Amino acid sequence: MTQLNIDPALASAIKNFQLPETLGFGNVMAPVMASCEYENGKWGELTLLPYGPITMYPTSKVLHYAQEIFEGMKAYRVNGKGPFIFRPEENYLRFNRSAERMAMPHVPHSIFMKSVFELTSYCANFVPRRSGESLYLRPFMFASEESLGIKPAEKFRFMVIASPSGSYFSDTTVGGISVYIERENARAFPGGTGYAKTGGNYAAGLSAAIKTKNLGFVQTLWLDAREKRYVEEMSGMNIFVVINNELVTPMTGNTILDGITRKSIITLARDMGYTVVERNIDINELLSEIKAGRCTEAFACGTAAIISPINYFGEATGERYPLHHPDGKIAMLLREGLLAIQEGRVDDKHKWIAAVEPKTL
Ligand SMILES: Cc1ncc(COP(=O)(O)O)c(C=O)c1O
Missing domain, CATH: 3.20.10.10 (D-amino Acid Aminotransferase, subunit A, domain 2)
Structure with a gap:
């Protein structure tokens, strides 16, 4: 079972955050992020901490050789329902397919899911509520090893950040x-x-x-x-x-x-x-x-x-x-059909949405 550490500064970061009226896409960042480091062939502790700058050396391999992968997924909370995360297992599987291609370690299921679900739990109040809006979740991993040698890194950092977002196109x-x-x-x-x-x-x-x-x-x-x-x-x-x-x-x-x-x-x-x-x-x-x-x-x-x-x-x-x-006649029918499932408004017969339990600190 993956242990989760909660940074002592997180409670006040969450308390002080206010969701702005205008969101756009990927501009506003939620006050929580998850982080876990990989070194000596194993994953370390998973921590939830306030969203903020991270420090890294200029020799971190990702800055030179682009050993980096990411995912994009969403949590919805419309009409007082949810949060619901849409098909997280698919993102997890694709993340690790990307990891293999880029010579990076697999992120264990428990670390990936715990990061995404716990972050969403503590950000439940920051999931925007109008139809089409959501909390955009961005898991990513990069080579943090400090060295200019062109070879696969052995040190990595996995993180998840989140952005309360409106529509992608203006x-x-x-x-x-x-x-x-x-x-x-x-x-x-x-x-x-x-x-x-x-x-x-x-x-x-x-x-x-x-x-x-x-x-x-x-x-x-x-x-x-x-x-x-x-x-x-x-x-x-x-x-x-x-x-x-x-x-x-x-x-x-x-x-x-x-x-x-x-x-x-x-x-x-x-x-x-x-x-x-x-x-x-x-x-x-x-x-x-x-x-x-x-x-x-x-x-x-x-x-x-x-x-x-x-x-x-x-x-x-x-x-x-x-x-x-x-x-888009058919496009708009499909869009409405898809959003109705994502927002929990209709029967989820394919079991695509995963409910998240809201949590406070
Ligand atoms: C290049 C590319 N193609 C397609 C997609 C759509 O994939 P998904 O529906 O999983 O978001 C994305 C976005 O993630 C993408 O970056």
Whole structure:
């Protein structure tokens, strides 16, 4: 059984915290964080402490060689119910798949779950209550070993921080997000780290994010690295398109993150009677289907964004491919269906939500 230490300063940090009216996404941090260190082949004690700066040496390997992984998950507390954490086992499994790819130790189930659940328990009052809002939980692990040698570290730190959050996209993107088709850079390649949730994948997408923004788009769509032909995903979300009333999404492999929202949507859509097909999507086929009116909508999905309809795809040349349903008819039905489960408003027949007991100090 993992022992939990509580820092003596935590009670006053919690008492002094006030949830601001305006949240945004990932801007406001909850007053509690969890921390556990790995050294000499074993995990040490797990501690809950006030959120604040951490000290590390400039030689910490993560700062040079990017040995780092993270997760993103949410706790909901709407209509006086919850907090409920959505599919935490899936995040735990994916975290350790990322750890293996990045030559990092597995985080034991008890340390991962205890960190996430205890942190949420003490932050229960800071889980925002309006529909679509949540406490965004961010478990992460990094190589803390101090040395410039390029070799796998043997010292690591696992932490969980949390952010009371509102919607991922600002109001200016209501009515659908615009998506830029990135035809030059690649985010991931066969044999690479695309399926792992590691910081380097995101860093590799940032210059395209600048280009995307400068061209007036909101999100970048990545194509496969080899042929620049098959749709993969966005920088922080998976993608679905609706062709002839069927939901189509790229198969996940080692270049695409196996999204938990994606997985849940596949189940939910099938429950709702839709056909869902996982297959390669040729970008040229997709654009022709949009022009021909057979692809009527498309949407991005992920823990942070939930489900966000796509308004149009576009190219650097200025061409635009608007969707017939930019507000996402099916997308919004699925979004409501998914949120109803996440917020505990309907029967959780797949056992996706885990209840958390609120605690005070
Ligand atoms: C690259 C990438 N793809 C897809 C997703 C969606 O995954 P999930 O639904 O598990 O949040 C995310 C976000 O976590 C992501 O970072």
